[in-house]
Amino acid sequence: MLGVDIGGTKVAVGAVTRKGEVRGEVQFAPTDTSSAQDFVRSLVEVLRQARDGVDGDLQGVGLGCAGTIDWERGIVVESPNLPVKNEPLRDKVAEALSLPTVLDNDANVAALAEARVGAARGLEHVIMLTLGTGVGGGIVLNGRLYRGVNGSAGELGHTIVMGGDDPCQCGRRGCLEVYASGTALERVARRLAAQADAGGDGTGASNGYGRALNELRERGQLEGEEVGRLALEGDQAARDAVAEVARWVGVGLANFANIFNPQMIVVGGGLGNLGELILSPARELMRQMAIAPNGETAQVKPAQLGPEAGVVGAALVAWEELGVMEPAARPGGDLH
Numbered sequence: 001m002l003g004v005d006i007g008g009t010k011v012a013v014g015a016v017t018r019k020g021e022v023r024g025e026v027q028f029a030p031t032d033t034s035s036a037q038d039f040v041r042s043l044v045e046v047l048r049q050a051r052d053g054v055d056g057d058l059q060g061v062g063l064g065c066a067g068t069i070d071w072e073r074g075i076v077v078e079s080p081n082l083p084v085k086n087e088p089l090r091d092k093v094a095e096a097l098s099l100p101t102v103l104d105n106d107a108n109v110a111a112l113a114e115a116r117v118g119a120a121r122g123l124e125h126v127i128m129l130t131l132g133t134g135v136g137g138g139i140v141l142n143g144r145l146y147r148g149v150n151g152s153a154g155e156l157g158h159t160i161v162m163g164g165d166d167p168c169q170c171g172r173r174g175c176l177e178v179y180a181s182g183t184a185l186e187r188v189a190r191r192l193a194a195q196a197d198a199g200g201d202g203t204g205a206s207n208g209y210g211r212a213l214n215e216l217r218e219r220g221q222l223e224g225e226e227v228g229r230l231a232l233e234g235d236q237a238a239r240d241a242v243a244e245v246a247r248w249v250g251v252g253l254a255n256f257a258n259i260f261n262p263q264m265i266v267v268g269g270g271l272g273n274l275g276e277l278i279l280s281p282a283r284e285l286m287r288q289m290a291i292a293p294n295g296e297t298a299q300v301k302p303a304q305l306g307p308e309a310g311v312v313g314a315a316l317v318a319w320e321e322l323g324v325m326e327p328a329a330r331p332g333g334d335l336h
C-alpha cells in the first residue's frame with residue numbers, strides 16, 4: 001500500500017508492507033495550499049510519481065489527513081491548515097491513480113500504527129494522545145479503530161476540562177488543548193519569563209529565575225521545543241512551565257483512563273518527545289485522579305514510531321480496510 005501523510009506544510013509518501021514495514025525511502029513534497037484545486041492536483045501528481053516508483057504490486061492507497069474526516073464518504077469536511085472544505089479526496093485520488101483508496105484522520109492512523117507496530121504493539125485497547133501545537137487523539141478499542149457515527153470520534157484535545165473563558169483554536173472554550181499543548185507550554189513559559197524582570201520567583205531575590213526563558217523571549221525563540229530543551233538542561237523556570245502543562249496532561253489521562261479503561265495510553269507529538277520529564281508527573285497524577293482500577297491498569301508510554309507514524313498508519317488502515325472487503329465494495333474499487 002502507499003501510505004500518505006498529508007500535513008499543512010508537507011506530504012509524506014511511502015510504500016508499506018502488510019507488516020507495516022516501509023519499503024525504500026519515505027518521500028516528502030511541499031503541500032500546495034494556494035487553492036483547493038491546486039492542493040488536489042499537486043497531491044495527485046506526487047502520488048502518481050510515488051506509484052510509478054514502487055517496485056512491486058501496489059494494492060491501494062491509504063491517506064491520513066489532518067482535520068475533520070467523513071470516513072464513510074471519504075471526504076475532508078474541513079482542515080485547519082488545508083484550503084479544502086467538503087472535499088471528496090478519497091474518490092478523486094482513487095480515480096486518478098486507479099487504485100482503491102481510504103481516507104482517515106491523521107491522529108487515527110497514528111493510533112493504529114502505534115497499536116500494531118509501535119509502543120502498544122499487540123494490545124487491544126489503546127488510546128493515543130498527540131501533544132503538538134494542538135492536541136490530537138485516536139481510539140483503538142477491541143483491536144479496531146473507533147470512529148463513531150461520522151468518523152469524527154477521538155477529538156480528545158477538545159474534551160472540555162475547564163468551564164472558564166480560555167478560547168481554543170476550535171472556536172470553543174476550556175478544551176484540554178488550551179492547557180496541555182505545545183502552545184500552552186509557550187504561554188506558561190512567557191508568563192514565567194516575565195518573572196525574571198520582576199525579580200525572580202516572588203521572594204524578591206534576583207536568583208536568575210526565568211532569566212533563560214526571558215532571553216529566549218527577547219530573541220523571539222520562546223517556542224515549545226526550546227522551552228523543553230531548557231527544561232531538560234535543568235532550568236528551574238522551564239521545568240516549572242513543563243510541570244504546569246504536565247498537570248493538565250495528567251487530567252486528560254485520568255479522564256481517558258476512566259472513559260476507556262485502556263491497557264495503554266501512548267503519548268506522541270512534540271511535547272511527547274520530552275519523555276519522562278512530562279510523562280512521569282502526568283502518569284502520577286492520572287493514578288491519583290482516575291477511579292481504581294482504571295488508573296493502575298493504564299500504562300502511559302511515549303510514542304515509538306516518530307515521523308513515519310503517519311505514513312505507516314495510513315497504509316495499515318488501507319491494508320486492514322481494503323484487505324477484508326470484496327473488491328466491489330472497496331472505496332474506489334469499481335474504478336480499478
Ligand SMILES: [Zn+2]
Pocket residue numbers: 157158168169170171172173175177
Ligand atoms: Zn477546542
